[in-house]
Amino acid sequence: PQAEPQAEPQAKEWSAVMEKVVRKHHEQLLQTPNVLHRLRDWGYTEQVIKDAGLGYNPKGYKLENGTWIPAGLLYPHRDIVTKEIVMVHVRQPYHDANGNRDSLAWAMQVDSLPKSKYTSIKGSKGKLTNYGYVYNDTSADIIVFAEGEKDCDNIHRAIIENDGLLKHVKAVFNSKQGVSDSLKRSGLLTEETRVVVFADNDETAGNKIKDALVRELTEYVHPFRIAVVYAPKGKDVTDFANIESHFRLADLIEDEGRSIPNIVYVNEQYMSNTSDMWAEHYLIGLDAPMGTGKTFAVGEFVQHHNYSALILTHRRSLTRNVAERLSEYGFVCQYDDDDASNGQRVVYTINSIDKLQGRQFDVVVIDEVNQVAEHLIGGTFAVTTSAENNELTGESAYGMLMALCERAKHVIYSNANLNEPAYHLLHELKEKTYKVFEHLVIINTYRKDKPSVYMYDRRDNVLNEILKNGRGEYPNLIVTDSPQQVKQLSEILRQRGYNTIAIHQNTVDTEEIIEFLRDPNALIEDYDFVIASPTITSGFSIEKPIGNVYAYNTGLAVTAETTTQQIGRARNVKGNIYVHIAKDASEYKPVSWREVAVEHYKVNEWLRKISHDNLIYLNKYRNDETVPEPSLPYWRFRCKVEAYIQNEKQRVQSSFLEQMYQDGYTDIIFVDDEDVPDAVQEIKKEVAEKVADYEKEKTLHVEPVDENQEKILRDRGLFTEDTEYGIRRSKIENAYGRVIDEDIYLHWRDICRKSTRPLVWFSQIALKPEVLKSLDNNEGEQRDRLPMHYSHYTARRHLLAGMLALLYPKSHSTGGFVITYKNTQEHAFTAKYADQLLQALQEDAELTLVVKHVFGVNPAKYKTGIQFLRALLRQFGLLIDRKAGDYCINADSLRKMTYYRYNRMKSRDMLEDCDSALAGLLVYDRRSNITKNLNKRVYAFSKESAQQEIIELSSVA
Structure with a gap:
């Protein structure tokens, strides 16, 4: 336990007064049969009443100092370390909403009742401590929490009356919205502690208290050592006292304490x-x-x-x-x-x-x-x-x-x-x-000797280490998060005479890469550098010796876990690991790693809990000083580092550092980045030229031009001298490697023009005509033949959104569409618009092929647009209703789809970020506080507010 704090004189005086008050009313309780009988109904025994120090005051009164002592049962809360009273909680007699007196009011035979069930005597400080009991067995490792004093006392009775439980339970406390000050000081919460939290099976404020308690307990106890036990529906913990002499309570701490993971x-x-x-x-x-x-x-x-x-x-x-x-x-x-x-x-x-x-x-x-x-x-x-x-x-x-x-x-x-x-x-x-x-x-906790890890803020300094170190005695591994970086690094190193192999999403199907990935240990020594994007993470292992490992990241999309998994592919590193993390990476925030290391020690927050294993060393972070060597379990190493950068206090998510530590890298060195070395400056121009070459290469997709393709290009005004050698496509890679295909975009533009609807651009559809033709000839292998970067699900939702956008005449100028739960005329579409859409599809064989293979619905088989749309929307569980001669989406089917989609989402943010294209089909209440409950997989919103909600498709522009 930490040093005992010195209480203020005023607090000590108040505590002494309360000792006399509680002792007086404890004696009074023992002389009041009616109240004792009611307490026995609640599960109390003479021993529990004595242990609790429970008191009874039949009528409210004032002390000489003016402190009001309310009528009711007095529960003294004592500081866990000093044993002094710091709070007196009073259970008052009261009546319910229907005016019925509770059992305590009947026992006290009072008619004038207070409005609240509980109150505290003036001067009480509830946050200082937890009400409860601490037992003497030093080998016990379980702490039990219950919602209130009465529940806590019943659990105490179950423990002292059941042989064996005292060997496993070291304390019982009532719950608070967090861990009390005296419990923190007591030293009872250790890394070996296991916790049981008893909760009533209801939706009262007690569950909020329980949730807040569990959240704070995870700062001291591993989450898997916390078990939340709910009473049966309609019961609370006290009711266990009335079932089989309350021994079921002991069953919940069953089998000699093995109830917790x-x-x-x-x-x-x-x-x-x-x-x-x-x-x-x-x-x-x-x-x-x-x-x-x-x-x-x-x-x-x-x-x-x-x-x-x-x-x-x-x-x-x-x-x-x-x-x-x-x-x-x-x-x-x-x-x-x-x-x-x-x-x-x-x-x-x-x-x-x-x-x-x-x-x-x-x-x-x-x-x-x-x-x-x-x-x-x-x-x-x-x-x-x-x-x-x-x-x-x-x-x-x-x-x-x-x-x-x-x-x-x-x-x-x-x-x-x-x-x-x-x-x-x-x-x-x-x-x-x-x-x-x-x-x-x-x-x-096994950690074999790991190489040193050098952390850099600037990528060019890692490139300098690559050029300076060269091949060395063993081959080297370079990992990055971008196929473009793989190409650039490979070209730079090849020009310097190194033998490299470049592994990224566009080369994984080549014969050389397939052979290498099948058995990298047999072929690794043939190369000076193996350069890989996240194509290699888990499931790939290099057991042969590796010289150095370089993590050369742009920070676009890769996570800390992915980066460390890439580094970990090299099982036997003989040299060092050099890491760059981009400052603009959302995962890491714009803060230098050296500053993070320094500020760790300034705020001292992460040194709060110290143990003697799993040391992490942060050496040479500034002027070759040696940082003190704190030690802490890896799961304690949270993302809670406070750094003062640019005179602004920021929360820093040090995910990469945490992952490196988990994987056993304990010698992490923060390098002060200097100016870019001359060796790197010399290749700046060369790199820029290569980037330009790749950009040029990216805009020209060379394929044989047949007559049909040439005709399509000429009809669209796209056939130029460049395209005599191939089909010219404007391909733009975004952060996730997906592709915008101009041909598909032009199809939709034509449809929009024919139906006088706004321009629609679908940015993530990359089905190529030659792929579609192969699918048409191999229908049984449709999904297996899709390109790697193509998402069947993505195409489905974007194509559907685009088609629906064309149907609503009152669309926004951006091309979005609106729907509500009300089947009103203004949000309906006519059969004419549906027929226009079907006609536009049937006139374009290539787009018909897209719809056929993405939705499994062939437009060529349908005579009317409504028939086609019914089949199309049925794929998404949506139905079409007829309303006053026009058509609209059935509200019930839309609600069911909304419910299903909500169960797929972790949070509203994820909904907006990952599924914006279907946002128009999801109704949610922006005005209510939607509570996430993944355990029950339920998201609730009111029918009334949902009927007023207008949803706008955000991804159609």
């Missing part, structure tokens, strides 16, 4: 050494540095117990890689075995989980659970499923995953440091399977 810290070079712990648990989380063999540990576990097993991943390349590495244990990949769905040990992507319906596996492994959870709520699945469209939706994939996990003996996941979607996914899994108390998290 166990976290085990190990220090093992290989995770397979921990597998003997797995067999006793249902849900098993593995958190270990890269290179400690998590994947092989799973293989050995299922082999030892002769289990069937399913491993789920989030990417196709990772699926193949995991299956190859575990082939000796009988695992097969869904892409390499036609009969994989019937196999006993299989590796599948989450997007193919529907092929395993009805199957049962002994073990289900969710590899990289953070990414899998994000896929389930992201845009990689279809919007909805209908009779004509059997695509897998995120909601149905989630249900299938839950079903597989419920039938399994063990569920294993990696990434114990969970993001929010993954945390709620696992939380729901525990609730659905009723296996709340069988959760094991293994945290491997």
